[in-house]
Amino acid sequence: MQRQVLVQHAHVVPGSGPELPGTDVLCTDGVITAVGAGLAARAAPGCEVIDATGLTVTAGxxxxxxxxxxxxxxxxxxxxxxxxxxxxxxxxxxxxxxxxxxxxxxxxxxxxxxxxxxxxxxxxxxxxxxxxxxxxxxxxxxxxxxxxxxxxxxxxxxxxxxxxxxxxxxxxxxxxxxxxxxxxxxxxxxxxxxxxxxxxxxxxxxxxxxxxxxxxxxxxxxxxxxxxxxxxxxxxxxxxxxxxxxxxxxxxxxxxxxxxxxxxxxxxxxxxxxxxxxxxxxxxxxxxxxxxxxxxxxxxxxxxxxxxxxxxxxxxxxxxxxxxVGLADVIGTVEVGKRADLLLLHGLGHLRGDRAGAVVSCLTALDVRTVLVDGHVVKRDGRLTT
Missing domain, CATH: 3.20.20.140 (Metal-dependent hydrolases)
Structure with a gap:
């Protein structure tokens, strides 16, 4: 049985191209399998859905x-x-x-x-x-x-x-x-x-x-x-x-x-x-x-x-x-084929433009809302799950 997580309505900073507002990220068995808008139709029954409205998603x-x-x-x-x-x-x-x-x-x-x-x-x-x-x-x-x-x-x-x-x-x-x-x-x-x-x-x-x-x-x-x-x-x-x-x-x-x-x-x-x-x-x-x-x-x-x-x-x-660390083919960007290591960051939902610079200049560890590693949620809504 597939293990799926769908991160919805995020502002995605992929690290491999322009930023993507209003974007979903679908993760299947620990791998990013789709990045785009309106991916709910591609999610299998039992898929975990994370509402990322107002949040910024980057690679871990x-x-x-x-x-x-x-x-x-x-x-x-x-x-x-x-x-x-x-x-x-x-x-x-x-x-x-x-x-x-x-x-x-x-x-x-x-x-x-x-x-x-x-x-x-x-x-x-x-x-x-x-x-x-x-x-x-x-x-x-x-x-x-x-x-x-x-x-x-x-x-x-x-x-x-x-x-x-x-x-x-x-x-x-x-x-x-x-x-x-x-x-x-x-x-x-x-x-x-x-x-x-x-x-x-x-x-x-x-x-x-x-x-x-x-x-x-x-x-x-x-x-x-x-x-x-x-x-x-x-x-x-x-x-x-x-x-x-x-x-x-x-x-x-x-x-x-x-x-x-x-x-x-x-x-x-x-x-x-x-x-x-x-x-x-x-x-x-x-x-x-x-x-x-x-x-x-x-x-x-x-x-x-x-x-x-x-x-x-x-x-x-x-x-x-x-x-x-020898893992550039595995992690480091939010794109199809990479392992689903993701950060959901809050504090920048009011920005209409690009957010990567604001992540660097303004955020702290307190702004790390949710964390996924290999498609598993290891921090949810500010609290570690493990």
Whole structure:
């Protein structure tokens, strides 16, 4: 029996073309099967109907880099420098984490993400300390209803292989120290290992390694580089040309001393950067904050009230986010054939024109009314259902 959801009378921001006022979205067995006006006649008996009159529908947000297990530590590091982060968070707190703790912490982080309209998260998971920890993390994501890519943060080859064969909403990746924080030869071997398994490999970098990775033929869309605060415009072009996935976390980078965000340098080079929350010890668990922070920073630099256009940034939290986690063919736009990961946002029903820019410039997590992941309603009328 088909499982259908019909979202009716919405203002749809598809992310792949002009905005569509007065539009329905039909989802069948987790897939968007039609986008247009008057789709009720195509709905099967038993179809769930959601009245989206006055609401704005976008693709679900993609958080391309977060350490999800740190959710219980929210607010614990408002003035914490990186040196203390390594010893107190990645040292003391992480070492005390049991498998049950890892599961509960991950579930809390997943719920916070869903509540803020994040339907997919790339979890750079330091919490995969043992196979039992890994199972707890995976089970937590599965129970929450979120779509997750679990980046295994401890190089246990057998445990990583278990993640590599996962399909569906919760899949696996490899999270490594990378050449700027670890050994070069080890990074090369880990990248080869991940690629042999068909997994994306994620690493934190400042940017100094980009040229060396390029010269060694190691850049590519299955490599995800996070932060890149020191990347040069020339090296940003190498990343763009190779299709390497790039992620920035502007609010955390600013408060923890990483340096100025590389978003503009990467975007100017055509590298299509995505956004990440990163850590919640000093940062809200949503993507509205980095979206607006980036808009303000770029407008200050340009001296213009309209450049860049606010609407242009929405793609970084949707389609470019999907691309940065290896799921661009699956999610990131509201169009036929994509999985039905959708946000229904309120607060903009009075606008007659396009709304994408207003989503970026004016909305917050409080405006996330209803959330669908894989065609399942995981937040309804402001309350999580799972």
């Amino acid at each position: 947000f993609v958080d391309a880099h977060r350490h999800v297990w740190q959710a219980p530590l929210r607010g614990a590091g408002a003035d914490m420098p990186m040196s203390r982060y390594f010893t107190e968070i990645l040292g003391a707190a992480l070492s005390s984490l049991s498998a049950a703790d890892a599961g509960r912490a991950t579930r809390l982080g997943a719920d916070a993400a869903l509540n803020a309209g994040i339907t997919t998260v790339f979890d750079y998971s330091n919490a995969t300390l043992s196979p039992a920890h890994t199972d707890a993390v995976v089970d937590a994501f599965a129970g929450s209803g979120i779509r997750a890519v679990v980046g295994h943060g401890r190089f246990d080859a057998d445990d990583v292989r278990r993640l590599a064969v996962r399909t569906g909403r919760v899949t696996g990746a490899l999270a490594v120290l990378g050449p700027e924080y670890g050994d070069w030869d080890e990074t090369v071997a880990q990248l080869a290992f991940g690629r042999d398994l068909g997994m994306m490999v994620s690493a934190h970098v400042g940017g100094a390694c980009v040229r060396r990775l390029h010269d060694a033929g190691l850049l590519g869309p299955d490599l995800q580089l996070v932060h890149l605060n020191a990347v040069t415009p020339e090296d940003a072009k190498l990343l763009a040309a190779s299709g390497t996935a790039v992620v920035v976390t502007p609010t955390v980078e600013a408060v923890m001393g990483h340096g100025a965000s590389a978003y503009e340098r990467l975007a100017d080079a055509g590298a299509r950067p995505a956004f990440g929350v990163d850590v919640v010890i000093n940062n809200p668990p949503d993507l509205f904050e980095p979206l607006r922070d980036t808009l303000r920073t770029m407008r200050l630099r340009s001296g213009s009230a309209s450049a860049p256009a606010a609407a242009d940034l929405l793609r970084a939290a949707t389609l470019d986010g999907a691309r940065a």
